[in-house]
Amino acid sequence: MNLITAPSTIELDKxxxxxxxGSIEVGVAKRWQDIVIQELSNEKVTLLNPRRDSWDQSWKxxxxxxxxxxxxxxELEALEKSDMIIMYFDKNTKSPITLLELGLFAKIGKLIVCCPDGFWRKGNVDIVCERYGVQQVMSLNELVREIKERIQ
Known part of the structure; x- marks a missing residue:
């Protein structure tokens, strides 16, 4: 596995x-990205992770x-360059940027979404996904399984 995190240069390999x-809200969202990274650590995949440990809440x-x-x-460059976008909505968050990204990338055919029951705008997410044919899964484990299937 190759891991590229913000703000490192995005140089994709084969x-x-x-x-x-997905949800990143510090102190609210679970660190779901860490789970995905761990589960894919032995796979031939490049992960583009926008979560950065050096984030500073004081940045304007x-x-x-x-x-x-x-x-x-x-983030925009990484979204555009990636072969696949997985999107996870943590039900304990508002995730406005993730909602924005859903709108930007729903029509391009490389998005898989996990939006659990309890997310405050699940109905909106479900309707957008249905309208534009975006695949939805029920759990983070299913997102990982979809990535593994695509790698094969």
Whole structure:
């Protein structure tokens, strides 16, 4: 497995690449990305993980903040370049950026979504997925299984 985390340069190899989109809200969302990384550690896959340990809540979320700007552009580039996007909505979060990314990438055919019961906008997510033919799974384990199947 090859792991690329923000804000590292995105240089994809010949491996199947997967962007880990989903809930990141620090202190609220479970660290689901760590589970996916562990489960795929022995696979021939490149994972693009936007979660960074050096995140600083004091960064201004404006286009003029160079660190914030770099993070958002890194995520957009990684989403565009990846072969597959998995998206996990933690039911304890609001995940506004993940909802934005769902809207941006629902029509491109490389998205698989897990939105558990209890997520505050599950109905919206389900309708968007149904309308645009986005595959949905019921658990994080199923997301991992889908990646493993695609790698084969």
């Amino acid at each position: 491996n199947f690449s997967v962007f880990l989109a 979320q404006t286009i003029d903040d160079p660190v914030f700007n770099k993070q958002v552009n890194w």
